[in-house]
Amino acid sequence: xxxxxxxxxxxxxxxxxxxxxxxxxxxxxxxxxxxxxxxxxxxxxxxxxxxxxxxxxxxxxxxxxxxxx
Amino acid sequence: xxxxxxxxxxxxxxxxxxxxxxxxxxxxxxxxxxxxxxxxxxxxxxxxxxxxxxxxxxxxxxxxxxxxxxxxxxxxxxxxxxxxxxxxxxxxxxxxxxxxxxxxxxxxxxxxxxxxxxxxxxxxxxxxxxxxxxxxxxxxxxxxxxxxxxxxxxxxxxxxxxxxxxxxxxxxxxxxxxxxxxxxxxxxxxxxxxxxxxxxxxxxxxxxxxxxxxxxxxxxxxxxxxxxxxxxxxxxxxxxxxxxxxxxxxxxxxxxxxxxxxxxxxxxxxxxxxxxxxxxxxxxxxxxxxxxxxxxxxxxxxxxxxxxxx
Numbered sequence: 001x002x003x004x005x006x007x008x009x010x011x012x013x014x015x016x017x018x019x020x021x022x023x024x025x026x027x028x029x030x031x032x033x034x035x036x037x038x039x040x041x042x043x044x045x046x047x048x049x050x051x052x053x054x055x056x057x058x059x060x061x062x063x064x065x066x067x068x069x
Numbered sequence: 070x071x072x073x074x075x076x077x078x079x080x081x082x083x084x085x086x087x088x089x090x091x092x093x094x095x096x097x098x099x100x101x102x103x104x105x106x107x108x109x110x111x112x113x114x115x116x117x118x119x120x121x122x123x124x125x126x127x128x129x130x131x132x133x134x135x136x137x138x139x140x141x142x143x144x145x146x147x148x149x150x151x152x153x154x155x156x157x158x159x160x161x162x163x164x165x166x167x168x169x170x171x172x173x174x175x176x177x178x179x180x181x182x183x184x185x186x187x188x189x190x191x192x193x194x195x196x197x198x199x200x201x202x203x204x205x206x207x208x209x210x211x212x213x214x215x216x217x218x219x220x221x222x223x224x225x226x227x228x229x230x231x232x233x234x235x236x237x238x239x240x241x242x243x244x245x246x247x248x249x250x251x252x253x254x255x256x257x258x259x260x261x262x263x264x265x266x267x268x269x270x271x272x273x274x275x276x277x278x279x280x281x282x283x284x285x286x287x288x289x290x291x292x293x294x295x296x297x298x299x300x301x302x303x304x305x306x307x308x309x310x311x312x313x314x315x316x317x318x319x320x321x322x323x324x325x326x327x328x329x330x331x332x333x334x335x336x337x338x339x340x341x342x343x344x345x346x347x348x349x350x351x352x353x354x355x356x357x358x359x360x361x362x363x364x365x366x367x368x369x370x371x372x373x374x375x376x377x378x379x
Contacts, residue, residue, distance in 0.1 A: 013081070
């Protein structure tokens with residue numbers, strides 16, 4: 001069978017496919033790493049939301065907060 | 070030629086051919102200067118973000134290299150130095166290189182925007198446009214000053230590195246840009262004096278061919294004099310310091326001395342010693358740039374110990 005013959009071309013194609021595969025895997029690892037860094041490395045942030053945070057309310061307004069019904 | 074020949078043999082590229090399209094040697098220079106731009110920038114950025122930024126700046130530079138090879142394939146095939154590149158050698162089709170370069174340009178710009186910030190990404194996009202369109206398409210074949218304006222493309226990486234870390238352009242970033250920008254013409258023309266490239270055969274105007282070697286010698290001296298204030302000025306900014314300034318004064322004195330020697334010679338003298346001075350100045354110019362950026366790096370590295378900077 002002629003198809004069984006290993007041609008230099010097949011080696012070149014294999015090299016190209018393996019190379020592309022490696023690049024794609026590296027890219028996935030990179031995006032994953034970026035995601036981890038961007039999500040965890042955010043500096044000063046509180047771990048909750050949707051509730052009143054008194055320290056964010058301006059000082060002069062703080063006296064009225066909580067007094068109004 | 071039968072169909073199987075067309076599909077199978079010469080036209081099928083290996084992985085290395087696509088790497089060659091990115092001009093790896095140019096990329097290594099971009100990595101070095103962008104790295105310096107990133108490391109000397111103030112403020113703390115996560116090392117992974119810094120590393121990824123450098124990677125995508127380099128990828129953008131590589132993409133513009135692929136676009137340049139697509140556009141210049143017709144002259145690359147004529148010149149001996151470039152005839153073995155993937156497109157003139159027939160291993161990569163021109164259309165493939167165009168698609169490859171365009172796709173990587175998009176990926177690198179978008180990824181730099183996500184990794185660092187929009188301004189850095191915009192500068193990278195402009196650099197790719199500048200190299201592929203302004204330099205390759207407009208200037209390269211129309212004016213012997215091509216190298217002067219085209220040098221801007223090579224000067225952007227440290228600025229992009231700086232902007233990726235700080236989010237804005239500052240005097241330090243501009244001076245790093247000017248250092249490479251003003252350095253490129255004397256560096257390249259020193260090479261042009263002794264390289265007997267077949268540029269003219271390919272229809273690329275070179276100052277040595279269009280205006281002669283005497284004019285080129287004048288240009289080298291003038292541009293070297295113009296370079297000095299930018300190199301020294303960087304020493305008085307936040308990225309400079311006593312060490313940088315010392316290194317810079319010595320290197321600039323050396324480069325000026327070399328440019329002066331080139332200017333004083335004529336072709337008879339140059340032919341007699343086979344362009345020994347020109348070769349020497351060309352080699353020195355490489356050292357000049359490398360040591361300037363090395364000195365920036367040294368200043369930044371010494372800062373934590375209270376030694377670097379002013």
